[in-house]
Amino acid sequence: xxxxxxxxxxxxxxxxxxxxxxxxxxxxxxxxxxxxxxxxxxxxxxxxxxxxxxxxxxxxxxxxxxxxxxxxxxxxxxxxxxxxxxxxxxxxxxxxxxxxxxxxxxxxxxxxxxxxxxxxxxxxxxxxxxxxxxxxxxxxxxxxxxxxxxxxxxxxxxxxxxxxxxxxxxxxxxxxxxxxxxxxxxxxxxxxxxxxxxxxxxxxxxxxxxxxxxxxxxxxxxxxxxxxxxxxxxxxxxxxxxxxxxxxxxxxxxxxxxxxxxxxx
Numbered sequence: 162x163x164x165x166x167x168x169x170x171x172x173x174x175x176x177x178x179x180x181x182x183x184x185x186x187x188x189x190x191x192x193x194x195x196x197x198x199x200x201x202x203x204x205x206x207x208x209x210x211x212x213x214x215x216x217x218x219x220x221x222x223x224x225x226x227x228x229x230x231x232x233x234x235x236x237x238x239x240x241x242x243x244x245x246x247x248x249x250x251x252x253x254x255x256x257x258x259x260x261x262x263x264x265x266x267x268x269x270x271x272x273x274x275x276x277x278x279x280x281x282x283x284x285x286x287x288x289x290x291x292x293x294x295x296x297x298x299x300x301x302x303x304x305x306x307x308x309x310x311x312x313x314x315x316x317x318x319x320x321x322x323x324x325x326x327x328x329x330x331x332x333x334x335x336x337x338x339x340x341x342x343x344x345x346x347x348x349x350x351x352x353x354x355x356x357x358x359x360x361x362x363x364x365x366x367x368x369x370x371x372x373x374x375x376x377x378x379x380x381x382x383x384x385x386x387x388x389x390x391x392x393x394x395x396x397x398x399x400x401x402x403x404x405x406x407x408x409x410x411x412x413x414x415x416x417x418x419x420x421x422x423x424x425x426x
Contacts, residue, residue, distance in 0.1 A: 163220075163229060163239035169249060173240075177212065177250050177262055183316050190265050192318035193250065194330075196257040200228055202328030203263065210261030214240045214247060219258045228259075251320065265318055270309070270338045270346050277334075278306030279372035280421050281352075282414060285311040285340070285389060286380040293317055294325020295411035296378075300333045303422045306373070307334030311343050344392060347375060354393045356385055357413050361396035368395055370421045378414045 166174060179185040180193050191211065194200060200210065201224060213232045219225045220241060229239035247256040275281070282300050287293055293315050300308055308317075315322060317335050338346070347354060353371040357378050377393060379385030390396055399413055408416070
C-alpha cells in the first residue's frame, strides 16, 4: 500500500528535492525522472524506481498502479502526494503527475559491448542538457549502441537531460571517459572514428562508413580540439548553403546518424 506525503518538511521530500543538484546526485547515486511515459520506458528497459510519487488523481490509473506494484515488489516505495509537492521535487511550474527516483547506471567504458550495434555516438565536452537528451533520442531512433561522453560533459542524470531524452536515457547505454581513456579503448578493437568537423572538404555523403561507426561531435561553441580531430579515422562536414557555418550539435549528429544508418539498411 502506498503511503501519503503532503508535508514540505518531510525528510524524503527534502532528500529527493536535493537530487536536482549534481553534488547530491553523486553522493546518493540517484536521479529524478518525470512523467508517466518516461517511467513506462524505464520499466520496459528493465529499470524500476526506488520511489514513485504520484498525485491522488492518478491512483487508479492502470499504468501507475502497475508501476507502483512493480516498484514495491522490488523493495521500493510508492508514495501518493499532491501537485505542490511534485512541483517542489521537480522545480517545474507545471509538474508531471508522476515522478520516479532511480539509481544511476554504471557508466564505465569497459562495460560497453561495441559489437552490440553498428552505430555509436560520442560527444566531447557537450554542455547543453537539451543537446544531450536529443542525441540520446536520436541514438534510440537509429538503433545506436549508446552514447560515450568524453571529458567534462553535462551530467546525463540532470533533471533537464533526463527530461530532454524522453525516455531514451533508459534505452541507450551511457559511458563516461576522458579522451586519454577513450582513444586507447577504441583502438583496442574494431571501430571507425568519424569526426564532424569544419577542417575538411569531405562531404558527409561521400564516404562508405565502416561498422561499428563512432560518430564524434564536439563542444557546442568550440567544436573539437584539433588534436582530437587529427586522431580520427575520418573527418567529414555537412554542407552549409546559408550564412551559418555549422548546425546545432545534436542536429548535426542526427543527420550523420541517419546517413550511416542509410548505408546499413
